[in-house]
Structures are given as structure tokens and as C-alpha cells.
Amino acid sequence: MREITNKSLVSFFCKPSEISLEISNPATGEVIGHIPTQSEAEIKSAIEKSHTAQQSWAKTTAKEKSKILLRWYQLVMDNQADLASIMTQEQGKPLVESAGEVAYGASFIEWFAEEGKRTYGDVIPAPAGDRRLLTIKQPIGVAAAITPWNFPIAMITRKAAPALAAGCSFIVKPANQTPLSAYALAELAKQAGLPEGLLQVVVNHSSKMVGDEFCRNPLIRKLSFTGSTVVGRQLMMQCADTVKRTSMELGGNAPFIVFDDADVDRAVQGAIASKFRNAGQTCVCANRFYIHDAVYDEFVEKFIAGVKVLKIGNGLDAGVNIGPIIDQNAKNNINDLIRRAVDQGAKIAAGGTPLDELFIEPTVLIDVSQDMDIVQQEIFGPVAPLIRFRHDEELIAMANDTIYGLASYLYSNDINRIWTVAEALEFGMVGINEGIISTEVAPFGGVKQSGIGREGGKQGIDEYMVVKYLCFGNI
Numbered sequence: 001m002r003e004i005t006n007k008s009l010v011s012f013f014c015k016p017s018e019i020s021l022e023i024s025n026p027a028t029g030e031v032i033g034h035i036p037t038q039s040e041a042e043i044k045s046a047i048e049k050s051h052t053a054q055q056s057w058a059k060t061t062a063k064e065k066s067k068i069l070l071r072w073y074q075l076v077m078d079n080q081a082d083l084a085s086i087m088t089q090e091q092g093k094p095l096v097e098s099a100g101e102v103a104y105g106a107s108f109i110e111w112f113a114e115e116g117k118r119t120y121g122d123v124i125p126a127p128a129g130d131r132r133l134l135t136i137k138q139p140i141g142v143a144a145a146i147t148p149w150n151f152p153i154a155m156i157t158r159k160a161a162p163a164l165a166a167g168c169s170f171i172v173k174p175a176n177q178t179p180l181s182a183y184a185l186a187e188l189a190k191q192a193g194l195p196e197g198l199l200q201v202v203v204n205h206s207s208k209m210v211g212d213e214f215c216r217n218p219l220i221r222k223l224s225f226t227g228s229t230v231v232g233r234q235l236m237m238q239c240a241d242t243v244k245r246t247s248m249e250l251g252g253n254a255p256f257i258v259f260d261d262a263d264v265d266r267a268v269q270g271a272i273a274s275k276f277r278n279a280g281q282t283c284v285c286a287n288r289f290y291i292h293d294a295v296y297d298e299f300v301e302k303f304i305a306g307v308k309v310l311k312i313g314n315g316l317d318a319g320v321n322i323g324p325i326i327d328q329n330a331k332n333n334i335n336d337l338i339r340r341a342v343d344q345g346a347k348i349a350a351g352g353t354p355l356d357e358l359f360i361e362p363t364v365l366i367d368v369s370q371d372m373d374i375v376q377q378e379i380f381g382p383v384a385p386l387i388r389f390r391h392d393e394e395l396i397a398m399a400n401d402t403i404y405g406l407a408s409y410l411y412s413n414d415i416n417r418i419w420t421v422a423e424a425l426e427f428g429m430v431g432i433n434e435g436i437i438s439t440e441v442a443p444f445g446g447v448k449q450s451g452i453g454r455e456g457g458k459q460g461i462d463e464y465m466v467v468k469y470l471c472f473g474n475i
């Protein structure tokens with residue numbers, strides 16, 4: 001591990017042992033540290049602790065909760081450089097992207113510190129003169145989360161912050177590849193004055209064991225998951241036994257559409273930002289590109305020129321745009337999709353050279369067709385398949401031809417077309433002439449098999465609250 005200024009952020013490291021978890025840097029393979037894991041019994045008692053802590057937290061005023069959350073926000077920002085360094089070393093993304101994620105992650109803490117003060121109920125006009133009806137919102141109880149490795153901080157804060165602001169306690173199992181950011185975040189929450197037991201991190205070599213306990217334990221009233229659709233489906237089924245509320249942020253297969261009236265230079269810029277951020281390992285990354293026949297050649301030429309200057313390497317080195325893929329398994333899956341696309345008739349127009357270790361060259365595929373696996377599946381890597389289209393109806397049908405419905409992007413300067421297509425796209429989010437759309441102030445989430453629930457925005461806190469109806473009679 002490179003030098004970290006604030007030593008408290010790495011204070012949870014332990015000596016290697018049979019039960020410790022080894023964390024390595026995907027860019028170099030170097031082992032950067034070991035952390036303790038928790039047994040099933042320890043996880044059960046952590047959930048009980050969470051339950052006890054929640055009882056008094058629920059009685060704390062919104063303003064008091066807000067003050068603690070704002071201190072946490074400030075500490076995260078004060079430690080931005082150290083947190084970014086930890087993140088790049090365990091996850092691989094370029095340091096500037098890590099610093100950006102720390103700020104993005106912190107923004108959810110600030111936002112929900114404010115939103116927590118506005119969890120209003122309603123006064124309902126009564127159907128009878130002697131009655132008065134109203135609703136109040138209350139915290140759901142203990143909220144658990146399972147988060148992925150691609151955004152080690154932001155995927156936690158956008159669940160933890162609304163949960164805590166709502167008056168819930170929060171227990172998270174981060175991905176085993178990236179638990180260091182999670183522990184550092186929890187340490188800062190402690191330093192901000194968050195009472196003990198309200199934010200706990202648990203890990204075990206078996207993610208399934210932790211997930212099983214989260215789903216089964218009746219003290220947990222809410223499970224929020226970000227990860228693959230396969231695991232999300234499984235968790236939803238498991239949560240049925242105890243009838244838990246769930247939020248699911250699952251896989252995506254984002255279409256990136258460029259119409260003939262689009263500003264092609266802007267579209268290329270947006271396409272590169274959307275596709276290659278985090279080496280293509282985000283659920284909102286453009287997964288397939290539909291380019292109108294009239295601008296196809298111009299787009300391809302400019303896109304390839306932009307892709308060729310992207311610098312691959314260790315995220316800690318200056319000027320690097322594309323870091324490593326998270327692990328060998330993920331790299332194999334991406335390479336396999338490229339190989340199958342080529343077998344099915346696609347041509348490699350840029351990239352495609354095999355690289356050592358966990359790196360994959362940014363790759364552009366042309367002559368791609370709708371039925372290819374690379375169009376139907378989530379790539380989660382720096383590969384852009386390009387499809388030519390001619391008619392809007394055909395385009396909309398192709399864009400919606402997927403089980404997923406998370407993000408989508410369209411570039412056009414025709415306001416009628418923008419409205420028509422944006423309304424027809426079966427996706428939870430539409431970027432219009434914009435390739436990067438995530439922000440704490442807007443609701444993030446999908447439709448179809450991309451999930452249920454929304455994170456961020458004014459909606460995000462409701463995921464952690466229940467509406468209680470009070471009926472006053474005989475007035």
C-alpha cells in the first residue's frame with residue numbers, strides 16, 4: 001500500500017491468517033493488505049447491535065442526524081486524496097476518477113443530510129366530519145446493503161446516507177475485491193460522531209453466507225443491493241421468506257443513439273466518456289452504439305481517433321485514462337465476448353491487441369448486428385460495438401430489445417424526435433446530448449430486469465421509510 005497520510009484510514013489492517021481477506025492491486029497484482037473477516041455468529045451479533053443502535057437513533061431529531069452526517073461529509077472531503085489513493089490501489093481506476101468518485105460519493109451524504117429534514121407526512125381531507133386523517137413517515141428499521149467493486153465508495157454512500165438520515169441503522173457487505181474503501185468510510189463516520197453500531201461493515205470469504213444471513217434475519221427490514229441481475233434475482237427470492245423491502249440496482253445494457261441531426265463531435269465526446277469511464281465497468285456505461293447511416297462514417301472516424309489516444313496503465317500514474325479490469329475472470333468474459341462477436345461477423349476497427357496482466361485495450365467493433373451476444377449482454381469492459389440504423393421505429397425496437405432497462409443515451413437536435421424517442425425508450429434514465437448523467441440530486445434506477453427502487457433525488461430517502469396512517473376518530 002502506498003503511503004496514506006491519515007493512518008486511521010488503514011487502521012483495520014491485520015496480519016495474514018487463515019481467516020483474513022487478502023486485498024491486491026489489480027494493476028500490479030501486489031498484495032496491499034489483509035483485513036479481518038467475520039463469522040456467521042459475528043455477523044448475527046452485528047445485526048443485533050445494529051437493531052439496538054437503531055432504536056435510539058430513530059428518536060434523534062432530524063437536525064441532530066443532519067449535523068452528524070454533514071460532519072461525515074466534511075471528513076470524507078477532507079480525506080479525498082487518501083480515499084482516492086486507497087480506491088485506486090484496490091480497484092484500479094485512474095486516480096482522477098477515484099477522486100471524482102469520492103466527491104460524488106460524499107455528495108450523497110450532504111444531500112441526504114438535508115433531505116432528512118424534509119420527510120414530510122400528509123394531512124388528508126377526511127371522509128367524515130368527526131375524523132382527522134394524517135400520515136407520518138418512520139424509519140423502516142435495520143437496513144442492510146450488498147455493494148459491488150466498481151464504485152467502492154459511492155455505492156455505499158448512496159444507500160447509507162439516506163438510510164441514516166431516515167433514522168435507520170445500516171450494515172453493509174462490500175465486494176471482497178474492494179472492502180478497504182468501505183472500512184475507511186466507516187472510520188470517518190465514527191470520527192464524525194455517528195453513534196456505535198449504526199454503520200457497520202462485515203465481510204467474509206463467502207459472500208453467499210453473508211447474503212443468506214442478511215436475507216434470513218428478521219431484524220433486517222430492508223435489503224438494498226447493487227450488482228448483477230443474476231445475484232439480485234436470487235436475493236429477491238431469498239428476501240421473500242421474511243417479506244423484506246428491497247431495492248435492486250442491477251445490470252444494464254445501455255443503448256447510445258446518434259441521430260443524423262446530432263452534433264457528431266459532441267456525440268463522440270459523450271460516447272467516449274460514457275463508454276470508457278472506469279474501463280467500461282459501470283452499469284450505466286454505453287453498451288451498444290446505434291449510429292444513423294447518414295453520420296455513421298463520420299462518427300466512426302472521429303470515435304476511433306478519440307479512442308486511440310486513451311492511455312492504458314496503472315491508475316496511480318499520471319495521465320492514465322484506462323486502468324486494469326478488476327480480475328482475470330472479468331477479463332476472460334470480456335475477451336470471450338469480443339471473440340464471439342468477431343466469429344459472428346464483426347470487425348475490429350480499433351484496439352483488440354491482447355495485453356498482459358489485467359489490461360484490455362479500448363476496442364471498437366464495426367459491422368455489428370443486433371443478434372450478436374455482445375449486443376445482448378452486458379460487456380462491463382472497454383469495448384464499443386457499433387450498429388448502423390436508418391429508421392427511427394427500427395431503432396426504438398432494437399434499443400428496447402433487451403431484458404435490461406437502466407440508462408440510455410440519445411444525441412439529436414430535433415426537439416420532437418428527442419421527446420418521442422425519450423418517451424419510447426424503456427429505460428429508467430435517458431441522457432439527452434449528455435453521456436454522464438449521475439448526480440445525487442436526481443433519481444437513479446432502472447426498469448425491467450435492471451431493478452426496482454431509486455437512489456438519490458427526493459425519492460432516495462423514501463426507500464428507507466414506511467408511511468404510517470393515523471386515523472383520529474370521535475373528534
Ligand code: ADP
Nearest residue numbers: 146147148174175176207208211226227228231
Ligand atoms: P459483479 O459481477 O459486479 O461482481 P455480483 O452480483 O457478483 O456482481 O456482486 C455484487 C455484490 O454481490 C458483491 O458484493 C458480491 O460479493 C455479492 N455477491 C455475489 N454473490 C452473492 C450471493 N450469492 N449472495 C450475496 N451476495 C453475493
